[in-house]
Amino acid sequence: QELDDSGEDHDFDYDLIVIGGGSGGISAAKKAADLGMKVALFDYVKPSPHGTSWGLGGTCVNVGCIPKKLMHTSALMGEHIQDARSYGWDVPENVEFSWETLRDNVADHIGSLNFGYRVQLGDHKVDYKNMFAKFVDEHTVEGTKFSKKGKVKKQEQSTARRFLIAVGGRPSAGSFPGADLCVSSDDIFQLDHNPGKVLCVGASYVSLECAGFMNGVGCDTTVMIRSIPLRGFDQQMAQMITCTMADHGVKFLQPAVPDEVVQTDDGRLQVTYTVDGQQQSDVFDTVMLAIGRQAITEPLNLEAAGVITDNKGKIPCVNEQTNVPHIYAVGDVVTGCPELTPVAIQAGKLLSARLFSKSTKMMNYENIATAVFTPVEYGSCGLSEEDAIDRYGFENIEVYHQFFKPLEYSLPHRGDNECYCKVIVDLQDDERILGIHLLSPNAGEAIQAYGLLLSKQCTKEDLDDLIGIHPTIAEEFTTMRITKSSGETPEKSGC
Amino acid sequence: QELDDSGEDHDFDYDLIVIGGGSGGISAAKKAADLGMKVALFDYVKPSPHGTSWGLGGTCVNVGCIPKKLMHTSALMGEHIQDARSYGWDVPENVEFSWETLRDNVADHIGSLNFGYRVQLGDHKVDYKNMFAKFVDEHTVEGTKFSKKGKVKKQEQSTARRFLIAVGGRPSAGSFPGADLCVSSDDIFQLDHNPGKVLCVGASYVSLECAGFMNGVGCDTTVMIRSIPLRGFDQQMAQMITCTMADHGVKFLQPAVPDEVVQTDDGRLQVTYTVDGQQQSDVFDTVMLAIGRQAITEPLNLEAAGVITDNKGKIPCVNEQTNVPHIYAVGDVVTGCPELTPVAIQAGKLLSARLFSKSTKMMNYENIATAVFTPVEYGSCGLSEEDAIDRYGFENIEVYHQFFKPLEYSLPHRGDNECYCKVIVDLQDDERILGIHLLSPNAGEAIQAYGLLLSKQCTKEDLDDLIGIHPTIAEEFTTMRITKSSGETPEKSGC
Numbered sequence A, B: 001q002e003l004d005d006s007g008e009d010h011d012f013d014y015d016l017i018v019i020g021g022g023s024g025g026i027s028a029a030k031k032a033a034d035l036g037m038k039v040a041l042f043d044y045v046k047p048s049p050h051g052t053s054w055g056l057g058g059t060c061v062n063v064g065c066i067p068k069k070l071m072h073t074s075a076l077m078g079e080h081i082q083d084a085r086s087y088g089w090d091v092p093e094n095v096e097f098s099w100e101t102l103r104d105n106v107a108d109h110i111g112s113l114n115f116g117y118r119v120q121l122g123d124h125k126v127d128y129k130n131m132f133a134k135f136v137d138e139h140t141v142e143g144t145k146f147s148k149k150g151k152v153k154k155q156e157q158s159t160a161r162r163f164l165i166a167v168g169g170r171p172s173a174g175s176f177p178g179a180d181l182c183v184s185s186d187d188i189f190q191l192d193h194n195p196g197k198v199l200c201v202g203a204s205y206v207s208l209e210c211a212g213f214m215n216g217v218g219c220d221t222t223v224m225i226r227s228i229p230l231r232g233f234d235q236q237m238a239q240m241i242t243c244t245m246a247d248h249g250v251k252f253l254q255p256a257v258p259d260e261v262v263q264t265d266d267g268r269l270q271v272t273y274t275v276d277g278q279q280q281s282d283v284f285d286t287v288m289l290a291i292g293r294q295a296i297t298e299p300l301n302l303e304a305a306g307v308i309t310d311n312k313g314k315i316p317c318v319n320e321q322t323n324v325p326h327i328y329a330v331g332d333v334v335t336g337c338p339e340l341t342p343v344a345i346q347a348g349k350l351l352s353a354r355l356f357s358k359s360t361k362m363m364n365y366e367n368i369a370t371a372v373f374t375p376v377e378y379g380s381c382g383l384s385e386e387d388a389i390d391r392y393g394f395e396n397i398e399v400y401h402q403f404f405k406p407l408e409y410s411l412p413h414r415g416d417n418e419c420y421c422k423v424i425v426d427l428q429d430d431e432r433i434l435g436i437h438l439l440s441p442n443a444g445e446a447i448q449a450y451g452l453l454l455s456k457q458c459t460k461e462d463l464d465d466l467i468g469i470h471p472t473i474a475e476e477f478t479t480m481r482i483t484k485s486s487g488e489t490p491e492k493s494g495c
């Protein structure tokens, strides 16, 4: 870490000011305060263009991981209700679903989390300021309190020896006519009515996850993909995810982009779009744009502090340090940082430990396990097959793979080849594992600890030596035998 | 491996005869045949005293892991149906449960597995003999075919250069008056009627798992524990399991043993038992004994081959080799072998590889991950806290632990301190991990890959460096901070 002793001899209000009360900001603030520092944390949520707003905790808690996983769980419950019949439960064929009940219960839970974060900040002696912050100079921020109606209620300036920028991002807006009629993921979890017939524009995991749960709770759901699904992810897995979603009833328009959205007389949305070069049109109740996210650095007045951003507005960092030595950044706002809550949390925690104690531990952004919570979940860690080929050469890697049917699927006779696992190894290095991929229920649970395979430089033999827990999905990785190069079918016969 | 070349110059019918078509036998037989050996496999299921019988595949497939996990899944479905209401699904308060539907669907699935195993043995060119086998001399077995009514239909002798004993075990019978009126786990999965008000005698995982799913599908369930629950498992975890089961409605009698069972006039079972020194009595519809399992070596006429057994009828082995060099054993029948399907499979596979190819790889019985599928599942790997203290000394270990509430529990407001994880480390060796324990839904999935922690000699720091997948249960292990020695409460505040 470069020395940032500028201001050693000044008398600042705080040792650290954190801008942003999301995953990264809160974790860094708590850690710094625990280490005896005087810390302030500014968090302010600008309402979405549709007026949606929320409390302390950032994206994950309010409009990300938490509501998303809860609504995903609701969709899974819907499947279980149907499957339950084959397990002996005499559930009626048609069970009504209430969007309002789900939404309100999710909101209540989030409310309790918001409250929990407030209490935590108090317990850790962090000064929480529910204010919008921007830089005045490189050691000063101005905090603004707004009324519910957006009027300035109060302004104050605070100084600090060090700053942490953890402002995260917000959904990108579309630029086509009528884009303002569309909601974003910021709005979907609080939508005042059932989304009904819904179009999700974008092929990122935000789009696919939201499409997955809306379809699961009974919405007539279409996804519009501009190019490929889940850019950046293993493409075989991405294709399988969309195929599975299609089997579950989601419609796909690909390659397609929206041209225009117009409100109809009865308040619905007429979407004109170009699919495969042809212009077409359809009417939806809800259109959700999930076409990427934008770091919200612009309002920060970073120029006043001399902090530079990249062409996407993100902040390039070296070990979480910006170009201004006493100003740091963590989380979604950092150039190249995987946009994941545990990443922001860990980076924030480690940074505060380095800054305010003797720790020298750096954040390692490599080989981070992740999950996509589509109807059948996708868990992975390490390289995609494409990236492995790119980096190591086609002839130097091998892929072990296998379809399988989780035991839970047997009684309801669910899809035979819906679940799949694959492991990519480096042939030149003792079959060292480069990537591990799983498409199955609970893939997030099953893949988590396999992250150790990569950090501990494990080989395929280590996997073979691991004794399974039977009957589980996670045990599939302990008995993989079929290689892609063999041309043998990875479809499972018997068990 | 000791040399077993006795009989090199003989002309035997087979290179290998396998006795027992369960997890271990089938895996060894397929592997040996794949390596070019001429292999026969004998499998015969002696009907239970209540007349229950089944097909090829052994305990796991027919009366173990598979029906158990499916019935556990049914119980979980029952919970999900209730929870679904908080997730927006308007499920009726009372959903009828049909034991017959569940049992028949489970039986159908098992039937398809039995068929699959037959096909597999054919594909692998293993001679499958649906016969009871016993030794005639050290290179000869006699196979007997029985009619449905138990009459001898056919007998034949076969010789082989090597033998593998993989006969597994069967439930122990009780010795109290009326024990013959009780069923065992061999019968429960095929019971012709709903178990109704049921008593499970024994505190092993067979007993607790069966009690768990019967309670889950609505049976009035009582467990009778002679001494402690889950002997051999971490006792803090075992206590938590029974507490959780009690919260879910299971009743416990402890310390208690049955004295007598008598059939009442209306065909129910009057059980007299001594609990805490007091004799009491109650009437049940079903009494299941799960008081341990017995290796079924007695009918094998092992004396004819010179194979010795221990005082429990199990076969002491060194690297799966019995005292007779050309006779081997794997699975539940082996002294000290963890009674788990993947263990039997791996031991069988590795043994055949060593015997019939150049492999020298030995089976490692240490640090095997396992799960108990009670209503809230328990997954563990490595040492229990007791064993860690025994081996390393109280002052040389530390325990990290934490209660947590899975996100799925939040909307239905399920138990706050129902889920718990703990990690035991060796303070003298860089906090190397000695044991890892998890009580939660999907604990089997989450714990599987953490088995790598032990085989790769990982430390607590490796766990801290692992980045979580949010929101999952498995991520709980990546952020553990509270030690038992600190006296701090492991109850989670906020999130």
Ligand SMILES: Cc1cc2nc3c(=O)[nH]c(=O)nc-3n(C[C@H](O)[C@H](O)[C@H](O)COP(=O)(O)OP(=O)(O)OC[C@H]3O[C@@H](n4cnc5c(N)ncnc54)[C@H](O)[C@@H]3O)c2cc1C
Residues within 6 Å of the ligand: A019, A020, A021, A022, A023, A024, A025, A042, A043, A044, A045, A046, A057, A058, A059, A060, A061, A063, A064, A065, A066, A068, A131, A132, A133, A134, A166, A167, A168, A169, A185, A206, A296, A299, A300, A330, A331, A332, A333, A338, A339, A340, A341, A342, A344, B469, B470, B471
């Ligand atoms: C729909 C969706 C689903 C997701 N699901 C997952 C998932 O399952 N798992 C996962 O790991 N990640 C998921 N993510 C990503 C995860 O939410 C983010 O990576 C994480 O929240 C980033 O944390 P952060 O601290 O960088 O920023 P944020 O959590 O975004 O927090 C930034 C905070 O700063 C505030 N702020 C911004 N500017 C200012 C200012 N000038 N003054 C004061 N306050 C300001 C913001 O309002 C916000 O509260 C998901 C994201 C989305 C959108």
Ligand SMILES: Cc1cc2nc3c(=O)[nH]c(=O)nc-3n(C[C@H](O)[C@H](O)[C@H](O)COP(=O)(O)OP(=O)(O)OC[C@H]3O[C@@H](n4cnc5c(N)ncnc54)[C@H](O)[C@@H]3O)c2cc1C
Residues within 6 Å of the ligand: A469, A470, A471, B019, B020, B021, B022, B023, B024, B025, B042, B043, B044, B045, B046, B057, B058, B059, B060, B061, B063, B064, B065, B066, B068, B131, B132, B133, B134, B166, B167, B168, B169, B185, B206, B296, B299, B300, B330, B331, B332, B333, B338, B339, B340, B341, B342, B344
């Ligand atoms: C209720 C229950 C639940 C279980 N749940 C799990 C679980 O979830 N996970 C797990 O890993 N393990 C579980 N187990 C344990 C697992 O089933 C056993 O460890 C495994 O089946 C042992 O395999 P094996 O090959 O040693 O013997 P077995 O599978 O018992 O196979 C032995 C076979 O040999 C046959 N046989 C016996 N004697 C002869 C003879 N003389 N001639 C011909 N054939 C003969 C038997 O009939 C049987 O078919 C469970 C066990 C029970 C009872």
Ligand SMILES: NC(=O)c1ccc[n+]([C@@H]2O[C@H](COP(=O)([O-])OP(=O)(O)OC[C@H]3O[C@@H](n4cnc5c(N)ncnc54)[C@H](OP(=O)(O)O)[C@@H]3O)[C@@H](O)[C@H]2O)c1
Residues within 6 Å of the ligand: A201, A202, A203, A204, A205, A206, A207, A209, A225, A226, A227, A228, A230, A231, A257, A258, A290, A291, A292, A293, A338, A339, A340, A370, A371, A372, A373
């Ligand atoms: N489970 C989890 O852990 C989880 C879940 C959700 C989000 N997250 C995090 O949140 C981050 C943000 O995700 P994101 O999905 O919003 O962004 P993203 O990954 O940048 O994806 C943007 C998507 O929108 C499409 N798109 C962009 N502009 C478009 C336009 N004008 N018209 C149509 N389509 C357009 C892109 O298509 P092209 O491919 O054609 O460019 C792409 O599919 C992720 O990177 C991730 O780290 C994590």
Ligand SMILES: NC(=O)c1ccc[n+]([C@@H]2O[C@H](COP(=O)([O-])OP(=O)(O)OC[C@H]3O[C@@H](n4cnc5c(N)ncnc54)[C@H](OP(=O)(O)O)[C@@H]3O)[C@@H](O)[C@H]2O)c1
Residues within 6 Å of the ligand: B174, B201, B202, B203, B204, B205, B206, B207, B209, B226, B227, B228, B230, B231, B257, B258, B290, B291, B292, B293, B338, B339, B340, B370, B371, B372, B373
């Ligand atoms: N999930 C899984 O992986 C799984 C599930 C089930 C089984 N299995 C395997 O199968 C094996 C067999 O399990 P098991 O549970 O049948 O046997 P076990 O582990 O030997 O347990 C026997 C139980 O019965 C009790 N008991 C014995 N005799 C009794 C008597 N006369 N009266 C009352 N209680 C008596 C014992 O109590 P005391 O403690 O007082 O002696 C003990 O609780 C296990 O060891 C395991 O390896 C695995």
